[in-house]
Every structure is written in structure tokens, then in C-alpha cells.
Amino acid sequence: MATAFPTGERGSVSGVGIGLRDPHFDQLMTEDHGVPWLELLADNFLARGGLTPRQLDRVAQRYPVTLHCVSMNLGGVDPLDKAYLREIRRIAAQANAAWISDHACFTAHGGQQYHDLLPLPYSDESIRHIAGRIADVQDYLGQRIAIENVSAYLRVDAPLNEAAFLAAVCDEADCTLLLDVNNLYVNQVNLGLDARQALAELPLDRVREIHLAGYEDKGDYLIDAHNSRVSDPVWVLFAELIQAMLHAPVLIEWDKDIPPLATLLAEAERARAIIRQVKEAAA
């Protein structure tokens, strides 16, 4: 049975934040751009010596932060990497991270790391497996974690759809959800999973954070490339989603071909404008 963790959060994370990337570090540390919070890629802060821990201190002194991981291998069948989790716990404490997240996927197998978010079958076996490991991770970290839905380019023959799979995992592990709207849309195009139907089936009361990013159109399919602006269909889905959760923290992600900070800030402002419109319409 999963441990019950308190719902209180560290730090104060709200509004539309951005993912911290190296080219923007100096600007964000020395100028005020009205960014309310930053998401840190935990794997960029693993070094214990040199400049990295000093940078982590600087960020944490200036911004509320969350910690986003890519190597917990939550869905993997290899043993959990306790050394990695120990570092995540250390970094989260140093940065006073409001919460920690990783992905509903596997990233390693047979002792080898694949540095990619590899898809799981949407099956009962997968639910039991990943939920048990999430519970173990939460016990180790002493807090609930958020799991993120991933984009996929293959689908295993299995009885459930993605939304039912994620709902069952969140329920069984008592974890929260990091809902990536772009990934929902990519999977609609790639796997034929209806994104609006997914929004209806997902446990929105468990959503702790929303991700927005850009995809790359390959013609027959989409790649979750994080190398462009958020696309129009994703903005539309986002507007529908936030009607149910006006106060959920939102994050703009951009990982490749990183543009000037102003471009990310403009994307964040667009998200804020949509939230304002939805609020006004609801008032």
C-alpha cells in the first residue's frame, strides 16, 4: 500500500514558468523578467563540485523551482538506481524544490541507459509494476512525485488506452500527474488516441503541473522535439484543459535549437493570456 504523504508544498510555484536552460542562465539570474518560477532539469545538476552546486544555489535563492528528472526509469524492469535517487534527493533539498517529477516510461534496460523516454504497454502488468516503483521512490524521497505522460512513436498491443493507464497508475501509487498537453496531441496524431477524450478520462484533480512545448512535423507523424513554439492545436487543447484547472502551474519547455529568452517569455505570455481569457469567460 502506498504511503500517504502530506499535500503541503515547498516553495511557492504558481503561474506560467519556464524550463531553465544554460543559454538563459545569466539573464535570468541578473534581470527581472517576471518569470514566477523555473523548472530545473535535475540531470543537469548532478555534479557535486565545481560551478554546478553554486549555480543551483543562485537559482534557488532567486526563484521557486521544481525538479524534473529523466533517469528514474520508473517503468523499467532493472532495479531502481538508488545512487541516482540519492542525488535527486540531495538536489531537491538544496534547491528547496516544490516537487519532483519524472516520466511514465522506461529509460534503461539490462544495465544500459538509453537516454530516451521509451514507451510502456498500457497493460495491467505495467500499472502494477510502475505504480509499485513510484511508491518506492516516493517513500525514498519522502514526498509524492508527479509523473508525466510521454509522446510515443510505437504502441504495444495491450488492452488499455493511455488515459486509463495513467489514471490507474496515479490511483495505485497515489502520485500526482504532470500533464504534457503537447504529448497528448502528439499521441493523438501518432497513435490515434483522442486527446479530448483523454482529458475527460484523466484524473485532473491529480494534475500538479502542465507542460507546453513544440513538436516537429515529419509529415506522417509528429516528433516531440521541444525545438519550436507551441502549435495552435496544442494551444486549443490547453485552453480546454485549464477550464477545469485555472490555477495549475504551467511550464514552457524548449530543449533544442534554444531561442533567445524573449521567445520563451512570449510563449509564457501567450499562455497567461489564454488563462486570463478563460477566467474572464468563466466570471
Added chain:
Amino acid sequence: MNHTLAQWQRNLTRMIDADESPQHFLGGAMTVPGPTVEQGGLVYRSSSRGARAMALQDIYPVCLRLLGERSFEGLAREFVRRQPSVSGDLNRYGEGFADFVRWIVDEQPAFAGLPWLGDLVGLEWLCHSLYYRDDSPPFDPAPLASAGAEHLRPCPAAHVAWMHTRWSVHQIWRAHADDVDPGELRIESGDYWLFCERRNYRSVVSVIDPALWQLLDACGQGDTLAQMAVQEGLCVDRLGELVELGWIGTLECGSDAV
């Protein structure tokens, strides 16, 4: 066809590691409206290998600049195909690239004119790895008062590294650090005793006195003070110099000393 979780993971990762068509491995994959199974498999293969190749580009910028993107990509692709990643931290990937490059230089006529390339890559690895190493605690001489030379083992600080090369690869590395085109430099042969240090959060490379280098290397081998004292030609009397320079991090003592 129902695949167990473990079977699916084994098949998908075997596909990523292999060169054959993804369809050979992905019998459990459904037909979907977007990518074919072949396309979907190739997305994962390319992404996984691409992440590792990109890490090599970041770790070895001088080699990349010298060889050009196309040649470097060819080397990186082949290394990635042969060398799995065993750490989630991509900064730890690529340690064996120097030996791989040395092997390629020996085997491939196209690289015959670059006998020094492996050493340059080795130097780049040292400088890269220094950036991520732990900080060294202040040197504590207290064990000197309580243990004999046969139990005391001076250990190099975490933020230093050293290598010997027969080529002036440090000049190329420095030219790159100063943003000078390293291709304009002429490589020279000789004996170069290189010392690398993380200073003010940056890697710095210098050529040092061979005697000092050998003393530092003896410390790195885990020799005790007593063992060093009987090594012919080793200038143990200069240990204090290493300590003053901050190159010795700790003085280990106790029954675990060799």
C-alpha cells in the same frame, strides 16, 4: 500478440542497439495512424543514439572542430554503436572515446596523419571530467602526527589530473580555449608532462616539471610515503610543494594503506 513488460523492454532495447530493420524486433507493436512500426522504431533508435553522439560533441569540441562535423559524426556514430551508456548522467559517457580514436587512427589510412589525435581526445576527457568532479576539502596534515610513513598515503586532490603525451596536444587545446583556430597550429613531438586543474570553475592545462609530474603520479598510484621514499629518482622531498600548490587533497592513513 501479448508481450510481457520485460519482453517488450528487451525487444525495444535490442532494436535500438541493432542495425537491422526495427520490424525484426517489434512484433508486439500495433499498427497506428501515424508512424509505421519501421518509422517508430527508427525514431527511438535515432533519438537514443543521437543523445549519446550529441554528448560526445559537447565533451570533445576541439576534436570536432579539427575533424569537421562530418568526420566527427562518423566517428561518434561508430563509437555509440559499440559503446553502451551505463550511467543516466550523460556527462559520464564517452570516457573510452580516446582509446577508440587511437584504434581508428591505427586502423584507418584516412587518419594516418593524425597520430596525436587520441592523446588530444584523452586531454579533452580529462578537462571535461574535472569540471564535474567533487570539490577538494582543505588539506589536513593531522595524520602526519599519528601515523608512520608506511601507513600514510598522499592522495591527489579531486580537481586535478595529469597525463603524459608525446605530442603538443595542449597547445591545440589551449588555442581552442582562446578561440584560435587549432587547425592553424603545427603539432610538435616531444615529451610533454601535462597537468590539468579546475581553477575558478574552468579547466586549465599546463606543462610541468617531469619530476613533479612523476611524484604526483606516484601519489595517484596509491603509494605510501615509505614506498615513495625507496623509489629511485622520485623526488619525495618535493611533496610539500605539491601540498602548497593544492594538488594533494588528503593524507590517508590506517590499515587500509598499501
